[in-house]
Amino acid sequence: MVDVEELRKKILEKTGMSRAELDRLVEKKMREYAGLLTELGVLYTIAKEHGIEVDIDRSLGFRKKIGELRAGEKDVTVVGRVVRILPPREFKRDGRKGRYVSLILSDGTGEIRLVLWNRDVDLVTSGKIKKGTVLEVINGKVEEFNGRLSLRLGYMGRLLIDPEVEEPLPEPRRYRVEELTPNLNDVDIELTVERVFDDKEVEARGEKIRYVAFLGRDDTGSVRVVLWGKDVELRRGDVVLIRGGYTREGRLGVEVHVGRGGSVEVRRLPYVRKRLAEVEEGDRIEAVATVVAVLSSKPYSAVCRDCGSPAEWDGERWVCTSCGSTNVRVTPLLVLRVDDGSSNLRAALIGAPALRFYGGSFPSGAEEKALSLLGRDVLLRGTAVKNEVTSALEIIVDELGDPDLPREIHDLLQKVEERLGEREETKSREVFKEEEGR
Numbered sequence: 441m442v443d444v445e446e447l448r449k450k451i452l453e454k455t456g457m458s459r460a461e462l463d464r465l466v467e468k469k470m471r472e473y474a475g476l477l478t479e480l481g482v483l484y485t486i487a488k489e490h491g492i493e494v495d496i497d498r499s500l501g502f503r504k505k506i507g508e509l510r511a512g513e514k515d516v517t518v519v520g521r522v523v524r525i526l527p528p529r530e531f532k533r534d535g536r537k538g539r540y541v542s543l544i545l546s547d548g549t550g551e552i553r554l555v556l557w558n559r560d561v562d563l564v565t566s567g568k569i570k571k572g573t574v575l576e577v578i579n580g581k582v583e584e585f586n587g588r589l590s591l592r593l594g595y596m597g598r599l600l601i602d603p604e605v606e607e608p609l610p611e612p613r614r615y616r617v618e619e620l621t622p623n624l625n626d627v628d629i630e631l632t633v634e635r636v637f638d639d640k641e642v643e644a645r646g647e648k649i650r651y652v653a654f655l656g657r658d659d660t661g662s663v664r665v666v667l668w669g670k671d672v673e674l675r676r677g678d679v680v681l682i683r684g685g686y687t688r689e690g691r692l693g694v695e696v697h698v699g700r701g702g703s704v705e706v707r708r709l710p711y712v713r714k715r716l717a718e719v720e721e722g723d724r725i726e727a728v729a730t731v732v733a734v735l736s737s738k739p740y741s742a743v744c745r746d747c748g749s750p751a752e753w754d755g756e757r758w759v760c761t762s763c764g765s766t767n768v769r770v771t772p773l774l775v776l777r778v779d780d781g782s783s784n785l786r787a788a789l790i791g792a793p794a795l796r797f798y799g800g801s802f803p804s805g806a807e808e809k810a811l812s813l814l815g816r817d818v819l820l821r822g823t824a825v826k827n828e829v830t831s832a833l834e835i836i837v838d839e840l841g842d843p844d845l846p847r848e849i850h851d852l853l854q855k856v857e858e859r860l861g862e863r864e865e866t867k868s869r870e871v872f873k874e875e876e877g878r
């Protein structure tokens with residue numbers, strides 16, 4: 441076990457300090473760390489400051505791996521990295537108020553919840569303990585709560601922030617889609633948006649909660665993601681970095697959910713102006729082209745939710761052509777063929793972008809509005825994808841609008857000027873060289 445005296449002796453020997461000096465230093469440090477360090481921890485810090493090598497294994501006692509912990513164990517010492525912090529909570533019991541905060545610690549062999557109470561909560565709210573911080577829990581007690589193990593500091597318990605470790609603990613890692621299983625906590629994952637589902641709302645406890653769902657992909661697979669109460673507008677091709685998500689078994693397999701404890705960061709790649717002939721799969725492009733055909737026979741796809749048959753707009757509502765149900769799923773659609781002189785491509789507006797284009801004329805006047813595009817020049821922004829059936833490239837359009845002619849002309853002129861500028865520069869460089877050569 442831990443030998444304070446041995447470490448003390450070693451420090452005295454190596455530094456030439458007097459016992460009284462060392463005592464004063466220990467006392468001062470203990471105050472500084474406000475009870476966060478044990479005497480041993482303090483001695484250890486002092487040793488480290490004086491460049492004294494300490495055999496960690498022997499001096500810091502027996503550390504257990506998180507994966508080895510069992511319910512009911514007392515006086516356990518573990519080291520783990522904080523991979524997730526749950527929001528602090530307040531409670532009232534017997535007229536007394538209290539606070540607690542739960543941290544999830546991980547050391548690569550497992551995860552365990554560490555609960556800090558009352559004044560220790562400040563360590564989290566003040567930022568002393570953050571996600572990623574390595575903690576040593578000394579004299580912890582392992583309890584079972586709702587079938588999961590949790591750790592709390594016992595009466596003699598101590599918490600050490602950034603303790604010495606033999607091997608670095610694994611960083612909170614990012615998952616890949618193929619590694620996802622149900623009931624994971626604290627899932628960090630980076631996904632590219634493949635498809636955005638319509639925004640929805642659910643009611644829970646009289647409160648309406650909005651959610652955004654999308655299909656995300658990395659190079660190991662794709663997964664449905666649900667963002668709860670997050671105000672984000674996603675587009676196909678956006679890169680979404682999720683931190684602190686969790687997984688659930690959904691209807692179609694594992695899903696990633698992000699709630700209050702998680703965060704979402706969206707990176708939108710800029711649209712790059714390209715000629716259609718230069719477009720490659722995955723490009724986020726902007727192009728000006730002429731609409732040469734309207735390929736969608738109808739401005740929507742409407743399917744009966746009850747029987748799956750096609751539905752139609754009867755002038756007032758959507759009605760199933762087969763069973764007469766009005767429970768219909770409608771997706772506004774506009775599929776075009778566009779040509780910019782270099783090549784021609786299929787360009788599809790699905791859902792929200794199509795509805796934005798049709799505006800008030802959906803659904804009654806939508807067909808006419810679509811046909812009015814024939815022969816017109818349009819500006820489109822979207823992502824180039826490979827059609828699953830024909831494997832031809834096509835553009836999934838986010839925005840369709842009129843080309844901004846003054847801007848187009850301005851850009852063109854600028855390009856010309858740049859070219860001229862380059863030539864001028866080359867010329868002057870040549871002149872300069874000649875001058876130098878003399």
Ligand SMILES: [Zn+2]
Binds near residue numbers: 744749760763764765
């Ligand atoms: Zn039907």
